[in-house]
Amino acid sequence: MKHFNDQFLKACRGEETTHVPVWYMRQAGRYQPEYRKIKETHTLFEITHDPELCAYVTKLPVDQHGVDAAILYKDIMTPLPALGVDVEIKSGVGPIIDNPIRSKQDVLKLGEIHPEKDVPYVLDTIKLLREQLSVPLISFSGAPFTLASYMIEGGPSRNYHKTKAFMYAEPKAWFQLMDKLGDMTISYVKAQIKAGAQAIQIFDSWVGALNVADYRTFIKPVMERIFTELKEEGVPLIMFGVGASHLANEWAELPIDVVGLDWRLSINEARERGITKTLQGNLDPSFLLAPWSVIEERTKEILDQGMKEPGFIFNLGHGIFPEVKVETLQRLTAFVHEYTAK
Template structure:
């Protein structure tokens, strides 16, 4: 099977495949019992991320157990940040031992050579690609610069990330210095993943909804464009997923991505009106639908599929699947999408 016959890659390139492809953000995780057993056995989640044999096993689990049409690399958004010198522990989410807040902190960030500093991730890519059938593409990913900045300046998770949002007002030049370094890190990391064997990459921008349109134009867009410009010559589709940022929708067409990931807060038909030409979309089922009845899951899936009919579309959730989501409901969703596409 050539890349032009793989539904996921067809949709990424703006074609309407015969069957709608589906994968699910966080598909390799706690919804799968074998993953829970591995996590219980090995304890620290960092062991799973940093051990290629374990990360490979976890990446492959959803292909067999759920029947999804693409695998996504099992790693973490913050993984490359340790290579910069931003050390963290999980408690349970990432907590950075020393937030990056001053000019001296930013100057101290180390240059990163992905093959040397993140070789364990790239070895996972190579191992997964060898194990996957040719018909199943592997997606690599990284956090977008603004989102990574919010984490390392705050020092961990936050609802509003006031530390970096304050920096863009108090010292915008300093904020740009940090975003500049993070952009190079992300572009280098994604290029290395592509060289190792991933066939598409996704930029996760989960904090970007905190920016106003003017702030997005200054502190997110130029860095996203730089990354996409570096990836474009590699002929590898780029998916951009901004969370809770539909007030910035008019800017998304300027990012340079091949596919736009939608959260559940916007209708696909509404999104289509924002683009003069065809933009492939990914999404956008509300993850909470998967707590519902079989009937409600099927109905909501059909509603989205009907809206996207005739449009390049990759079915996904509007964010990651929640850890306590019943496995049976996720499997039902995958089967429903495939059965609809076959009609």
């Protein structure tokens, strides 16, 4: 039996660790030559529907970098077709939705997910990875606001005007949409945990577009419900979004274990604000293109802040992008491990 590295799970629970655990958002992706080769002949849809291939893609960065956790390779849009949403991932653009939500009627037409029937390939990939990995497997779901933003805008957006206008103008329909997406998230995540996922990250990537008052009114109730239901499953729960530093304290009040930070809010500032939960973050991925001495200096700053108390996981403030070199991440992972080794 190979040794199981549980340092990431310990950090999630705020326990002492032998070193600061590290993993990276989008650690499986276009910066890897092996991944680019697969993408020459396979779409994202094809990779995620082939459990053996998807497990290989998920495990590759763990083997390459020696990170302390794997994150399942899939897309936040994966469960939406089950609800009747026509979604296509266009290369270089992102998710495009042909039937955007425009009215209460559109919300009422949405179906529900039955994970074993609708996304069996996701669950099969998780089962396969649990046999192959010697580090914890993180799985994930998009949060209702972020999924709703794609469903209402019809694709990626810079300002979320249509989404916010729908929220303000049709509050009743908005809450029905949140309820449907909340139900979907709970069913989908529970099935992933049952299949063997050992931690869950909820990506509310774009919720930073809202102010605190609107977050409390329109979003927090559904997030409370989702996390309260998932808490019963007994696996660590992580919350993350981009450009959402003003919401960090709102997240810390949710029944979660880990608050994920992007680079806009330092670990020290988050602690000064009274957040006592485990923190995850938060090197700006842009640093990965800088000379090593610059990366090392900034990483040390983050680690020194994070190590002041137990409950810290090193990560980036957002995902790895294609121009980054594999060697940089190998060196960064080794540095975090060496610098923080007890």
